[in-house]
Amino acid sequence: MKPSICPRCGQPSDEGLCERCLLQSTEIMSCPPQVEITVCSVCGSVSREGHWQAEDVTLEDLINEALHREVRVHADLKKPVLSVDLSSRGDTIYVAEVTVRGLFKGIEAEDSCQVRVKILRHSCDRCSRIAGKYFEGLVQVRGSDRIPEKAELEMAREMALSMADSTFKRGDTFAFIQEIKDVRGGVDIIVGSTTLGRQIAKALQQRFGGRLLESRKLVGCKDGRDVYRTTFLVRLPRLCRGDVIWARGDIWEVVGFDVKRTYLNSLRTGARSTLSDDDAEQAEILGSRDGAKSSVVVARDDKVVEILDPQSFETVAAIRPLHHDPEPGQEVLVLKTDRGYVLLR
Ligand SMILES: [Zn+2]
Ligand SMILES: [Zn+2]
Structure with a gap:
């Protein structure tokens, strides 16, 4: 070859x-x-x-x-x-x-x-919708028989913003907040997607308790599909987290909520309990953790601990908590109420 x-x-x-x-x-x-x-x-x-x-x-x-x-x-x-x-x-x-x-x-x-x-x-x-003032949902935060606290509305606002951010990052393109408006009796959160609106409303209810009412109405037609706008009305309950209340013959601190109940800790025994919506409406509000001041234990006996009144510095008796037993000299958080001085943890 x-x-x-x-x-x-x-x-x-x-x-x-x-x-x-x-x-x-x-x-x-x-x-x-x-x-x-x-x-x-x-x-x-x-x-x-x-x-x-x-x-x-x-x-x-x-x-x-x-x-x-x-x-x-x-x-x-x-x-x-x-x-x-x-x-x-x-x-x-x-x-x-x-x-x-x-x-x-x-x-x-x-x-x-x-x-x-x-x-x-x-x-x-997304940017077109934002620019076009488009929205699908409205979350209304209101009180039931009170105007929500400034701190509650501020927290609602922060929660809404951070949820919009994380939901958007998880892929919901229209998870944006069009506007947050202070209105009489609360705040309106205007959102780009119904899903985001529902998420925010549920999170607010989980955080603050209260009732959630969802309603939607037909606002038009786009590309052959009906377009709805959904309103989520979150009615904050009468009680807030941190409230100190009198109910069922005991003094309690409100520690949380779920959809139906208010969660309590007894400030006398440390026992946990819950209140139904109706009982929560009836409870006597004595004050709030926010109003508690620090003080110091002077002495204690079987029923009471003696502390210094945070304002007058006189020695006064407070209900002795059974679940934490502060020693004389120890610093404590105390709330002065119509039913006596109460120690908080
Ligand atoms: Zn060659
Ligand atoms: Zn864009």
């Missing part, structure tokens, strides 16, 4: 063109003339195949990613390494000098091309 030679250059070759001539006649990289990248001009979200995604990436990262996706490298080029040299031609146009290096049938090969990169700046679905 006679050795074959390359028909183009005459060098020895196993079969047909030699590797070098083969490389010369092969396009090892093919580039599109232009790639487009769509980002939100407001929040920087990225549109990928028509879907907006909030991402923490730089424009350069996005361009690199698009080029790696769109530039085709010949399958016979082994260990290909793509490098990109980017130069800006204004705000929305870049020119990318793309170079690929690798091994083509054992020979080092290199090729380069120029790709125009066009940045399209639009407003993403």
